[in-house]
Amino acid sequence: MIKIDVERKAFGENEILRDIRFEVADGETVAILGASGIGKSTLLRLIAGIDEAFEGEIVRPSNIAMVFQEPVLLPWRSALQNLTLVHPTLGEQAARGALERIGIADKAGLFPGQLSLGQQRRLALARAFVGRPALLVMDEPYVSLDPQTAEEMLELTEALIAETRPTVILVTHSEAEAKRLARRTIRLAGRPATIVDGVGPPGAKREDMT
Template sequence: MSKNFTLNGNGHGLSWGAPGTASATIAAGLVYENVSHDYDGVPSVKNLSLSVAPGEILCLLGHSGCGKTTLMRIAAGVERQSAGTVLINGMPVAGPDTFVPPEKRGVGLMFQDYALFPHMTILDNVMFGLKKLGATESKAAAMTALGRVGLADYAGDYPHALSGGEQQRVALARALVPRPGILLMDEPFSGLDKRLRDSVREETLAVIRETRATCIIVTHDPEEAMRMGDRIALMRRGELVQHGTAADLYNRPADLFAARFFSELNQIEGKVTSSGVETALGILPSNGMPEGAADVCIRPQGIVLSKSGLCGVKGRIRSKRFVGEVDLLTIIVDGLERPLQARVRAGSEWTTGMDVAVTTDPKDVLVFPRS
């Protein structure tokens, strides 16, 4: 078999197969009802309820140890919850009196380390989950899946002969070839370098969309969650902090933890009055907060500068650093213990030591009760 090696746009690996050739599946809905789990008495998931609609891509987002991988493994049947119920298409698959084994749930699982069998060829790895089919039919399905991820010419090779990005594609093909109604992916891109990760992520998303499978992707990267998920479920210490679209979580974070997860913040003290929030930067919008002490958070791009003497409070630029598309500025303002961090367009007129007037862009100001 001839092998046509083609570098993709960023110089890594093989090109992917033709769009529209992935086999479609019948998407399934997934529901967690008051699910709890613990490891030797230490809680990992706490009374969590969450619904994933058929065909939806949900990103489980949070720091390491927050329970997101455990929640995914509970859906797969690899872990059993200590309380609550898991339903697929409205039917309980795990609960107080029910436990459907993993192989009967119609759930595909893609592990973080890909878990390919090193002694099996690429084709045999992909065929592994097709034991109910005949040899001819199984091989045809596996070759179709490998063709979609651009690895049909490498079916007879072994995993060690492939790069990390190509092994990720094999794992994706293996997870999808049984045509699961639900696909679970545990940090599938964490082992790839950034340039390769971006391209593989976009191609993987295209394949998932073609199959129409319901998909849960575990990640700790907020940008990845925003780029891939129809919705995001943000977790902290086994609990669901917020569930919604990327725009919901970014523009209307539930609390300071959620706000910090999606962007850098300048945090200053404030007091909400009938006029707004009184701060060292002047009176800012209260965004409906009740009167009292508040934490005011301003994204770096929300710090607006103008020449000294114009509208705004007086500040002085302590440092300026060029980082490509933007300049990062550190600004000292009277009344603030910590300097402000600002992002402005690269090549700006601002220089170290310059006096400036500082105001804010209301859309980048978030206000929370004092923590």
């Protein structure tokens, strides 16, 4: 069970988040919705443990992977090395299998700058999933993609979630993405942002929520 209790998050005098409280069951996928700039990415960084300067408490597993808005790959390393260096226990054969699973096995020796944006995002997904994280946090991973590539990425994400069964917290501005991937949605609004809709018991289906 992942427990989020953010009493307050501010940058200086600029208060971003207040009274954000919810829980996520093991293996559940929850989407966080809200307008651009509302504080969704800030909340995700708190949940992932990247930013610990807040008032409150977050209980989460130690095995966490994050998919950022930008691929954030190692530009001086090949696609294959972006997997094996981040996951030292991953053998080359397994890493090549991961690249084959995401459809870029023939790009193993290329550097990120030689890949298309869609291919870079596929590699970022593989890097996250190959470690079989207990918690996967995803920050608008399909932004700036054309519709066909975004659809391919959504299909790939669905398949990888089904295969590895992590708990997933997804930030998105897209209702369609949330409906496609998440069992439950939580909406942020206001200044500072707080939860205005969607909190239900962990594991609840949408029809169970009020």
